[in-house]
Amino acid sequence: MAKIDQVVVWIWGIRNTFQSLVAILTTLLVVTAIYLTQDAGQACEQRPIASDLTSKCDLFSGKWVFDNESYPLYKEQECTYMSDQLACEKFGRKDLNYQNWRWKPHQCDLPRFNATALLERLRNKRLVFVGDSLNRGQWVSMICLVESAVPPSLKSMHTTANGSLNIFKAKEYNATIEFYWAPLLVESNSDNPVSHRVPERTVRVKAIEKHARYWTDADILVFNSYLWWKRPMMNVLWGSFGNPDGVYKGVEMVRVYEMGLRTWSDWVEFHVNSNKTQLFFVSMSPIHESAEEWGGAEGENCYKETEQIVKQEYWGNGSIPEMMHVVEKVLDDLRTRGINVQMLNITQLAEYRKEGHPSIYRKQWEPLTEEQISNPSSYADCIHWCLPGVPDVWNELLYAYISHQ
Numbered sequence: 001m002a003k004i005d006q007v008v009v010w011i012w013g014i015r016n017t018f019q020s021l022v023a024i025l026t027t028l029l030v031v032t033a034i035y036l037t038q039d040a041g042q043a044c045e046q047r048p049i050a051s052d053l054t055s056k057c058d059l060f061s062g063k064w065v066f067d068n069e070s071y072p073l074y075k076e077q078e079c080t081y082m083s084d085q086l087a088c089e090k091f092g093r094k095d096l097n098y099q100n101w102r103w104k105p106h107q108c109d110l111p112r113f114n115a116t117a118l119l120e121r122l123r124n125k126r127l128v129f130v131g132d133s134l135n136r137g138q139w140v141s142m143i144c145l146v147e148s149a150v151p152p153s154l155k156s157m158h159t160t161a162n163g164s165l166n167i168f169k170a171k172e173y174n175a176t177i178e179f180y181w182a183p184l185l186v187e188s189n190s191d192n193p194v195s196h197r198v199p200e201r202t203v204r205v206k207a208i209e210k211h212a213r214y215w216t217d218a219d220i221l222v223f224n225s226y227l228w229w230k231r232p233m234m235n236v237l238w239g240s241f242g243n244p245d246g247v248y249k250g251v252e253m254v255r256v257y258e259m260g261l262r263t264w265s266d267w268v269e270f271h272v273n274s275n276k277t278q279l280f281f282v283s284m285s286p287i288h289e290s291a292e293e294w295g296g297a298e299g300e301n302c303y304k305e306t307e308q309i310v311k312q313e314y315w316g317n318g319s320i321p322e323m324m325h326v327v328e329k330v331l332d333d334l335r336t337r338g339i340n341v342q343m344l345n346i347t348q349l350a351e352y353r354k355e356g357h358p359s360i361y362r363k364q365w366e367p368l369t370e371e372q373i374s375n376p377s378s379y380a381d382c383i384h385w386c387l388p389g390v391p392d393v394w395n396e397l398l399y400a401y402i403s404h405q
């Protein structure tokens with residue numbers, strides 16, 4: 001109040017004309033208004049809750065900071081349900097700095113991941129990841145992150161729905177963390193969770209209930225779908241698989257992606273109780289298959305990369321902005337209908353991480369040929385991510401949104 005007192009003293013010290021009084025009263029009003037708004041601002045800042053954090057700070061705009069004190073958040077060998085597709089250290093990777101990076105948003109710090117607090121939040125609840133192998137990687141990461149807080153006898157893993165649904169359970173909490181395989185979200189001929197590498201991809205772009213019935217009543221849903229749509233044309237089937245009356249038509253990439261996501265968003269609008277269920281959509285995960293894009297040699301890829309890309313706002317060829325805009329448009333439309341799906345905008349932060357992929361350090365499902373062995377970059381995986389690694393940060397971002405709600 002000191003400032004206002006000064007203003008009052010100043011008032012009586014000057015000529016008491018009507019005009020100056022008006023001017024002074026106006027000044028007083030303005031000063032009071034500023035005080036009031038400042039008070040309101042301070043009251044907001046005093047609430048250290050996550051929703052406040054996420055409304056004030058763009059968590060996705062930031063930089064990677066080397067931090068080998070706190071990272072990795074778990075050890076690869078201690079993760080019971082680790083996938084051989086992602087266990088880079090186990091498969092011979094020697095440079096391990098990719099495990100030591102913390103994501104630092106420009107305007108704030110991410111809350112520290114607390115496994116016990118997350119499991120408390122998930123008590124009697126289902127957290128379900130739905131999507132492709134990148135989403136599966138994030139699911140594995142999430143289990144690795146919480147596992148240390150669950151004694152061995154109180155955790156389990158089982159598979160159901162013909163292998164499409166994998167369920168990790170923390171018994172003490174009656175909490176599950178699940179993954180459902182649906183790489184295009186809608187029905188397709190790639191829905192088999194084991195053998196889905198079919199040469200000709202066909203999608204039933206209007207059909208989702210076969211998958212959705214497994215996750216509609218979940219408490220937290222995390223979707224993704226991008227890479228499987230990335231081809232110039234997709235075969236769309238109207239009708240059902242195996243039905244001779246089905247009608248097929250080729251539809252261009254961006255268009256068919258939007259058709260698929262509209263089917264998904266309609267399902268979410270009409271079948272998911274958005275009062276109960278928290279919804280997330282993970283943006284496209286970048287690939288590093290062409291070293292030329294970041295100034296490397298022609299014909300090379302992420303193989304042998306041990307450093308990040310330092311160019312600010314580096315954006316690779318594989319991340320197609322039009323496809324991201326489709327997601328943004330679909331989520332915006334849902335918002336106008338009262339349904340909030342939070343995008344986990346991980347594309348930019350992962351673009352920098354060309355050294356975070358398994359490369360050749362993963363299980364090879366097929367024996368390697370002489371030719372491949374002589375040219376390792378020819379079989380390097382520059383799509384998925386080593387664990388511990390980049391997807392742990394996606395889960396820290398997810399944690400920031402769900403932990404204090």
Ligand SMILES: *[C@@H]1O[C@H](CO)[C@@H](O)[C@H](O)[C@H]1NC(C)=O
Binds near residue numbers: 068069
């Ligand atoms: C972290 O990295 C620094 C520099 O590379 C090294 O000197 C230090 O021993 C490392 N600390 C840990 C805990 O690994």
Ligand SMILES: *[C@@H]1O[C@H](CO)[C@@H](O)[C@H](O)[C@H]1NC(C)=O
Binds near residue numbers: 115120
């Ligand atoms: C983690 O969360 C639990 C449960 O909320 C709390 O008791 C514990 O103190 C937290 N740990 C840290 C390191 O903050």
Ligand SMILES: *[C@@H]1O[C@H](CO)[C@@H](O)[C@H](O)[C@H]1NC(C)=O
Binds near residue numbers: 124174175176
């Ligand atoms: C356990 O969690 C499920 C949801 O995953 C819920 O339907 C069930 O009621 C819970 N059981 C108890 C005993 O609370």
Ligand SMILES: *[C@@H]1O[C@H](CO)[C@@H](O)[C@H](O)[C@H]1NC(C)=O
Binds near residue numbers: 160161162
């Ligand atoms: C497994 O697949 C068969 C044949 O496609 C189907 O009839 C059955 O309902 C499926 N089971 C589950 C649990 O989804």
Ligand SMILES: *[C@@H]1O[C@H](CO)[C@@H](O)[C@H](O)[C@H]1NC(C)=O
Binds near residue numbers: 273274275
């Ligand atoms: C969600 O909550 C709002 C406000 O409390 C209520 O009007 C609406 O009926 C609820 N919707 C559902 C599906 O429960």
Ligand SMILES: *[C@@H]1O[C@H](CO)[C@@H](O)[C@H](O)[C@H]1NC(C)=O
Binds near residue numbers: 292
């Ligand atoms: C990016 O992709 C386009 C078309 O897909 C291609 O013509 C171009 O050469 C690529 N650029 C780089 C740097 O790889």
Ligand SMILES: *[C@@H]1O[C@H](CO)[C@@H](O)[C@H](O)[C@H]1NC(C)=O
Binds near residue numbers: 343
């Ligand atoms: C996601 O991040 C990209 C790049 O940082 C940005 O251009 C885009 O607007 C963001 N999208 C949303 C929905 O926040």
